[in-house]
Amino acid sequence: MNLLEPRAEPSRTLQWAAPPIAIGLMLVAGSVLFLLLGRDPVQAFRVFFIQPLESGYGWSELLLKAGPLVLIAEGLAIGFRARIYNIGAEGQLIFGAICAGGVAIHAAGHETAWTLPLMVVAGAAGGMFWGAIPALLKTRFNAEETLTTLMLTYVANYFLSWLVHGVWRDPAGMNFPQSVMFGDGALFPVLTEGNRLNASIFIPLASVLVFQLLVKRSFLAYRLEVGGQAPLAARYAGFPAGATVWVSLCLSGLTAGLAGVGEVAGPIGQLNLNLSPGYGYAAIIVAYLGRLHPLGIALSGLLMALLYLGGEAAQMTLQLPAAITGLFQGMLLFFLLGADAFIDNRLRLPRRTA
Amino acid sequence: MIDHLSPILIGTLGAATPLVLAGLGELVAEKAGVMNLGVEGMMLIGAIAAFAAAVASDGSVTAGLLAGMLAGVLAASLFALLALSLAANQAACGLALTIFGVGLSAFIGQSYVSHSLAGLPALPLPGLSQIPWLGPILFRQDPVVYLAFLLYVAVAWVLARTRIGLILRAVGESPEAAHAIGYPVLGIRWAATLTGGAFAGLAGAYLSTVYTPLWVQNMTAGRGWISVALVVFATWKPTRLLLGACLFGGVTILQFHAQGLGLDLPVELLAALPYLATVIVLVLISRDRKLLRLNLPASLGKPFVPGR
Numbered sequence A: 001m002n003l004l005e006p007r008a009e010p011s012r013t014l015q016w017a018a019p020p021i022a023i024g025l026m027l028v029a030g031s032v033l034f035l036l037l038g039r040d041p042v043q044a045f046r047v048f049f050i051q052p053l054e055s056g057y058g059w060s061e062l063l064l065k066a067g068p069l070v071l072i073a074e075g076l077a078i079g080f081r082a083r084i085y086n087i088g089a090e091g092q093l094i095f096g097a098i099c100a101g102g103v104a105i106h107a108a109g110h111e112t113a114w115t116l117p118l119m120v121v122a123g124a125a126g127g128m129f130w131g132a133i134p135a136l137l138k139t140r141f142n143a144e145e146t147l148t149t150l151m152l153t154y155v156a157n158y159f160l161s162w163l164v165h166g167v168w169r170d171p172a173g174m175n176f177p178q179s180v181m182f183g184d185g186a187l188f189p190v191l192t193e194g195n196r197l198n199a200s201i202f203i204p205l206a207s208v209l210v211f212q213l214l215v216k217r218s219f220l221a222y223r224l225e226v227g228g229q230a231p232l233a234a235r236y237a238g239f240p241a242g243a244t245v246w247v248s249l250c251l252s253g254l255t256a257g258l259a260g261v262g263e264v265a266g267p268i269g270q271l272n273l274n275l276s277p278g279y280g281y282a283a284i285i286v287a288y289l290g291r292l293h294p295l296g297i298a299l300s301g302l303l304m305a306l307l308y309l310g311g312e313a314a315q316m317t318l319q320l321p322a323a324i325t326g327l328f329q330g331m332l333l334f335f336l337l338g339a340d341a342f343i344d345n346r347l348r349l350p351r352r353t354a
Numbered sequence B: 001m002i003d004h005l006s007p008i009l010i011g012t013l014g015a016a017t018p019l020v021l022a023g024l025g026e027l028v029a030e031k032a033g034v035m036n037l038g039v040e041g042m043m044l045i046g047a048i049a050a051f052a053a054a055v056a057s058d059g060s061v062t063a064g065l066l067a068g069m070l071a072g073v074l075a076a077s078l079f080a081l082l083a084l085s086l087a088a089n090q091a092a093c094g095l096a097l098t099i100f101g102v103g104l105s106a107f108i109g110q111s112y113v114s115h116s117l118a119g120l121p122a123l124p125l126p127g128l129s130q131i132p133w134l135g136p137i138l139f140r141q142d143p144v145v146y147l148a149f150l151l152y153v154a155v156a157w158v159l160a161r162t163r164i165g166l167i168l169r170a171v172g173e174s175p176e177a178a179h180a181i182g183y184p185v186l187g188i189r190w191a192a193t194l195t196g197g198a199f200a201g202l203a204g205a206y207l208s209t210v211y212t213p214l215w216v217q218n219m220t221a222g223r224g225w226i227s228v229a230l231v232v233f234a235t236w237k238p239t240r241l242l243l244g245a246c247l248f249g250g251v252t253i254l255q256f257h258a259q260g261l262g263l264d265l266p267v268e269l270l271a272a273l274p275y276l277a278t279v280i281v282l283v284l285i286s287r288d289r290k291l292l293r294l295n296l297p298a299s300l301g302k303p304f305v306p307g308r
Helices: A012-036 A041-053 A056-081 A089-107 A115-141 A145-165 A199-217 A219-229 A231-236 A241-264 A279-289 A294-318 A324-344 B002-031 B039-056 B061-085 B090-112 B134-139 B143-161 B163-173 B175-180 B185-211 B223-233 B238-257 B267-271 B273-286 B289-295
Strands: A004-006 A345-347
Touching: A012 A041, A012 A279, A012 A294, A012 A324, A041 A056, A041 A294, A056 A089, A056 A199, A056 A219, A056 A241, A056 A279, A056 A294, A089 A115, A089 A145, A089 A241, A089 A279, A115 A145, A115 A241, A115 B273, A145 A241, A145 B223, A145 B267, A145 B273, A199 A219, A199 A241, A199 A294, A219 A231, A219 A241, A231 A241, A241 A279, A279 A294, A279 A324, A279 B090, A294 A324, A324 A345, A324 B061, A324 B090, B002 B039, B002 B134, B002 B143, B002 B163, B002 B185, B002 B223, B002 B238, B039 B061, B039 B090, B039 B185, B039 B223, B061 B090, B061 B185, B143 B163, B143 B185, B143 B238, B163 B175, B163 B185, B175 B185, B185 B223, B223 B238, B223 B273, B238 B267, B238 B273, B267 B273, B273 B289
Parallel strands: none
Antiparallel strands: A004 A345
C-alpha cells in the first residue's frame, strides 16, 4: 500500500524535472490512447501537437488561448502559494465578462474612447467581487473556499443564462440566448489582419512581469506565503491570516475577471453561453504545472493552449471528440501530482507491509 | 397549497437519492481521514459507464448500475494510488480526478448523445403505498431509492455499532495511534476510498440510467460537489446527511413546480437555488467553529506515510 520512503533531502532536480516528466508521460499515455482508438499514433501526434503550430495563424491562435490561461493561473498561483484554493475562477471569469458585457451593451451604438477601458475596469471589478464573496464567507463564517468558489461558478453561469435569455437578449437574434454583437469601440483591436489575436494579449504579458516582480521583490508575497503556511507565525508577525484570504481571492478573482473581458471584447464579441471552454479549471493545472512560478506559468499556459488547439484539430482531422482535450488535461495533472510525490520521497522497493 | 406540495415531495426522494448515495460514500472516506474532492468526477465516470453498459445489454438497468459502481471503484483507485500510496495533496488529487472524469465522460459520451433508455418503473411497496398522502411520497418510488435508504441504514449501523466502524473512525481520528497498535492505516483508507468510489459511481449510474435515462454531457451538474458540502453540513453524521439530501432534493426540483406554487421567478434563477442553498448551509454550519471542530475527523485531508 505504501510506495514511498522519505528522502533525506527533497530532490532539487525533481522539483524542476517533474513537469517535463509529467508532460512526457502524458504523451506516452496519449499515444496508447490513440492506438486503442485505432488511430496511427504518429499521425495523431502530428495532428495534435505539431500541425497547429505550422502556420502563423496557428501561432496567433495559440497566443489567443494561452492569454486567459496564463492570466488566470498567475492570479491563482498567489492563492495556491498561500494554500487558498480558489477553484471557481471559471465563475469569476463569467462574472467579469457579464460586467464588461453590460458596459458594452449599454454603450451599443454610441461607443466612445472610454468604452473599452470602462469594460476592462468593470470586468476586473466584477471578477474581484465574485472572488470577494468567498473571501468574506471564509474570514467571517469559516466556510471552505473550495466549495463556495465552485458553487458560485454555477450561480454565475445561471445568472448569465438568465441575462441572455431575458433582459440582455439580442432582439434581432432569432431568440438565440445571446446579446447583441459589440461595436468596434467595445472590442480590442486585432493585431494583424486575418488573425483573431488582439491587443488584450498585452494584459497577460504584463501580468507575467507584474507577478514576477510581486513574487521576487515584494514583501507582500512573502507575507502571503507565511500567512498561508503558518497562520500563527504570521499573526505574531502582525499579518493576520484573514488578509491572506482576502488578497488571494480578490487578486485571483481580478485576473479571472480580466480574462473574461479579453474573451467577450475579443474573439467572442458578445455575451453568450459559451464564454469559456473551461479556462478557469484548466488554469489550475497551468498554475501547478508552472510550479506556481510566474515564468513557469507562462510556459505551461502555452502548452495548455496547445492542448486546446490539438483537441480542435483532432476533431477536424481525426474525427475524435474535442473532449479529448479534457482527458489530456486530467492525465497531465495526475502525472504531475504523481511525479511530485517523488520530490520529498523515493520509491520503496516492495517489501510486504501495509 | 397541499395539492401543489405533494408532487414536489413525491419527486424529492428521487432527486435526493444521488446526493444520499454520493454523500454516504464521501462520508465513509472522510471518516477514515480521506478528503476526496473527486466525487463529481467519479459520478460522471459512473454515469457514462452505466449508460454504456445499459445500452450494450439491451437496456438492462441492473447491468448499468453494476458497471457504474465498478467504474466508480476504478476511478477512486486512481485517486487512492496518488493521494494515499504516493501521499500527494488530497485536494489537488480530487480536483484532478474531477477534471479527468469530466473529460473522460464527455469523450466516451460523444457516441451516446442520441440514445435513451427506458429507465426503471416505480415499485410500489404492497400495503404501505396505499397509505393516503404519505404512501405515494415514500413508498411508490423506484427500487434504487429504497436501496439508497437501506445503504444509509447500513452505513449508519457499521460506523456506529461495529468493530469495522470503530477502526475506520480510529484511523480518521489518529492514524499514528492506529498504526502504532497495528492497524494497516493505508489499507483501511484504501478500502474507505474505494467504498466511496462505489457509492459515487452508483449515484452517477442512477442519474444516467434511472433518474433521467439519457446521457447529457456534465449531467451530474455539480451534485458531486453538493454531496461533499452535504457531508460538512451533516457534521459527518449519516442521519443529518440523509435529511440534508432530502432538503436539497426538494430545492432541486422546486424549479419544475414553481409555476404551480405561484412563484413567478425566472427558471434560470430557480435553477441556481441549490447552489446558493449549498453556500448558505455551508456558512450556517461553518460559523459554529466549535461544532465543526468537535465532529471533524482529526486527520481529514492529511497524508499518512507509515514510519515518518
